[in-house]
Amino acid sequence: MQVKKYFPPIWLLKTFVHVFSLLPLINLYWLAFIDELGADPVKEVIHFTGIGALNLFLLSLTISPLAKFLKQGKLINLRRVVGLYAFFYAVLHVLNFLFFEVQFDFNLFIDEIFDRPYITIGMVALLILSALAITSINNIRRKMGKGWQKLHNLTYLAGILIVTHFYWSVKSELSSPLMYIAVLIFLLYLRRDKFRRWL
Amino acid sequence: MLIKTPAKSALTENSVTDENVYTDRRSLLKKMGFLGAGTLLASSANAKGFDLFSSDEEAEAFKTKAIKYSPAKNTMKGEVLTPETKVISHNNFYEFGTKKSDPINNAQAFKVNPWTLKISGEVNKPFTLDYDDLFNKYTIEERIYRLRCVETWSMVIPWLGFSLSKIIKQADPTSKAKYVAFETLHDPEQMPGQRSRRVGGGIDYPYVEGLRMDEAMNPLTLMSVGLYGKTLPAQNGAPIRLVVPWKYGFKSIKSIVGIRLVEKMPPTTWNILAPSEYGFYANVNPAVDHPRWSQASERKITSGGLFSRNRIDTLPFNGYGEEVADMYKNMDLRKNY
Numbered sequence: 001m002q003v004k005k006y007f008p009p010i011w012l013l014k015t016f017v018h019v020f021s022l023l024p025l026i027n028l029y030w031l032a033f034i035d036e037l038g039a040d041p042v043k044e045v046i047h048f049t050g051i052g053a054l055n056l057f058l059l060s061l062t063i064s065p066l067a068k069f070l071k072q073g074k075l076i077n078l079r080r081v082v083g084l085y086a087f088f089y090a091v092l093h094v095l096n097f098l099f100f101e102v103q104f105d106f107n108l109f110i111d112e113i114f115d116r117p118y119i120t121i122g123m124v125a126l127l128i129l130s131a132l133a134i135t136s137i138n139n140i141r142r143k144m145g146k147g148w149q150k151l152h153n154l155t156y157l158a159g160i161l162i163v164t165h166f167y168w169s170v171k172s173e174l175s176s177p178l179m180y181i182a183v184l185i186f187l188l189y190l191r192r193d194k195f196r197r198w199l
Numbered sequence: 200m201l202i203k204t205p206a207k208s209a210l211t212e213n214s215v216t217d218e219n220v221y222t223d224r225r226s227l228l229k230k231m232g233f234l235g236a237g238t239l240l241a242s243s244a245n246a247k248g249f250d251l252f253s254s255d256e257e258a259e260a261f262k263t264k265a266i267k268y269s270p271a272k273n274t275m276k277g278e279v280l281t282p283e284t285k286v287i288s289h290n291n292f293y294e295f296g297t298k299k300s301d302p303i304n305n306a307q308a309f310k311v312n313p314w315t316l317k318i319s320g321e322v323n324k325p326f327t328l329d330y331d332d333l334f335n336k337y338t339i340e341e342r343i344y345r346l347r348c349v350e351t352w353s354m355v356i357p358w359l360g361f362s363l364s365k366i367i368k369q370a371d372p373t374s375k376a377k378y379v380a381f382e383t384l385h386d387p388e389q390m391p392g393q394r395s396r397r398v399g400g401g402i403d404y405p406y407v408e409g410l411r412m413d414e415a416m417n418p419l420t421l422m423s424v425g426l427y428g429k430t431l432p433a434q435n436g437a438p439i440r441l442v443v444p445w446k447y448g449f450k451s452i453k454s455i456v457g458i459r460l461v462e463k464m465p466p467t468t469w470n471i472l473a474p475s476e477y478g479f480y481a482n483v484n485p486a487v488d489h490p491r492w493s494q495a496s497e498r499k500i501t502s503g504g505l506f507s508r509n510r511i512d513t514l515p516f517n518g519y520g521e522e523v524a525d526m527y528k529n530m531d532l533r534k535n536y
Contacts, residue, residue, distance in 0.1 A: 029505070032504060032505035033504050033505050033506065034504055035502055035503060035504030035505075037504075037505075038288065038289065038299065038300055039284075039285035039286075039288050039289030039299065039500055040285075040289055040299065040352060040498075040500055041504055041505045042498060042505065043299070043352075045505065100505055100506075101498070102510065103508055103509075103510040105496070105510065108493065108495070108496065111493065112492070112493060115488075115493070116491055116492060117491075118491060168491070169491075171350070171400070172293075172297075172400040172401045172402060172472055172473070173293075173297040173400040173401070174401060175397040
C-alpha cells in the first residue's frame, strides 16, 4: 500500500511567499521612518532591499531543482511569484538609492550609473529582471512561444551580474559576497546538462 | 592653548545645537542614558542565549566617565551635532567587525586600563604615557569637528582631547623626523576582527596610519580621549585616538599604542589594501572621486530618519582649507589622493 505523503497546497505556499516578502519591508520602512533603524537608515534600507532581492532571486533559482528532487512538479508554480518579488526588491533597492541616498539629484544618479562599473552592471541586471517580469504575464508569455524560454535564460546572466555587483560594491569584507557566489555557482552547476546542450 | 583666534570653520557646541535640545540637554542626556542601558540589557540578554556553555559571569558594559575640559570657544552657524547615540553606534572599527553596528556590540568588554602609549623613533626624549597620563598630562579641550568618511557619510562630533603637537614637542624630534607613524593595539584575544580574517574584513593587523610632520604639527590635529563630555566609548577608539578633520575618517586611527617619528613615509593600512582607492594623504576632496563612487557630496548623519534631507556638498579639505590648504600648495592632489 502506498501512503500518500502530505504536501502543502500551492495557495498556502504562495501565501507564505507574500507574507515573508512583504512583512519585512513594512517593518523596515516603518523603523527607518521613525529613525529606529541604526544610525544611518538610508544605508540600511539600501542594503536590506539589495540583499533581499538577491536572496529571493537565488530562491527562485532553487525552486525547479527542488521540485525535481522532491518530485513535486507543482512547486514550479511558485517560481513566478518569488521571481517577481526579487524584481520588486531590486526596484526598491534602486529607488532607495535615488530617493534617499542621492536625494533626487538626477544628474548625480545618472552619473553614478554610468561612471561606476558596479552600478552599471547592477542596472543591466535590473533591465534583464524588468524584461523577465513584464514577460511573466500569461498573455505575453503565450504570444512569445519559444522566444519566451530563450529570453528567460537570461536569468543566469542576471545572476552572474548581480553577484558581481555585490562583490564589487564592498570595501574589503569579501566573505559575504563570496558565499553568495558559491551558492550561485552551485545552482548553475545543477543546470549543467542544460548548459551543455547549448554548446 | 594652541588655537587662539577663532577660525572661520570652527564650531562650538551651543551654536550648533538646536536651542530646545540645548536647554533641555540634561533631561535628554538622562533619556539617552536610559536608552543606552536598555540597549545594553537587551544585548547581554542575547549574548546569554548564545552563551549556553560559558560561565555565569555577567558581560559588563564598557564604562565611560565624565572628564574636565575647556569648552569649545569658536563659532560657526548652521551645523547641527550628530546625536550621541548615533556617534557611538555607527562605527568603522574592523577590529570589532565590519558592520557599522558591530563595534558597539562586540567592544563592550574591551579593557583600556592599564594602557601604554609609547612615543619613540627619531626623537631625543622617547617616553610613554599610561592610562591616567592620557587624561591628566595635557589640558583637555573640546573641539567640534566635522568627520567625513570616505564612504560619503559625515558627522559633526564634539571631541575632547589635545593637539598631537604637544606630544611631539615633548618628545623633541631629531632632524630626521619627517613623518609620524601610528599603530593600533594588536590584541586578537580582545579583538575578534584580528582573530579572524572574515570578521576583520581581510585587513592585516595591526592597523597602521601615518601623517607628514607638518600635518602632525598642525593645531587642528587632535589626539582625542573623549567625546560628548566623557571618555571615549570602546567602539570610538578608547582610550586614545587620532582625529584629523580635513582627511577621510580612516586616517583617524583608533586605540593607539604607538606613535613613532620616522624618516620615510610609513605604510598605511587602507593604502596597503587597495592602493588605487586610498592614498597616503586622503585629504577630503570633492574634485577627486573614489574609483567606485563620487566624493562630490555626502550625507550628514543627524536625527530625522529616512526622510531627512541631509545630502550636502562636500567641501575641499572638509571645510578646513583655511587652516591646512597651504601645506599642499605645491602638490598635485589628483596624484596625491
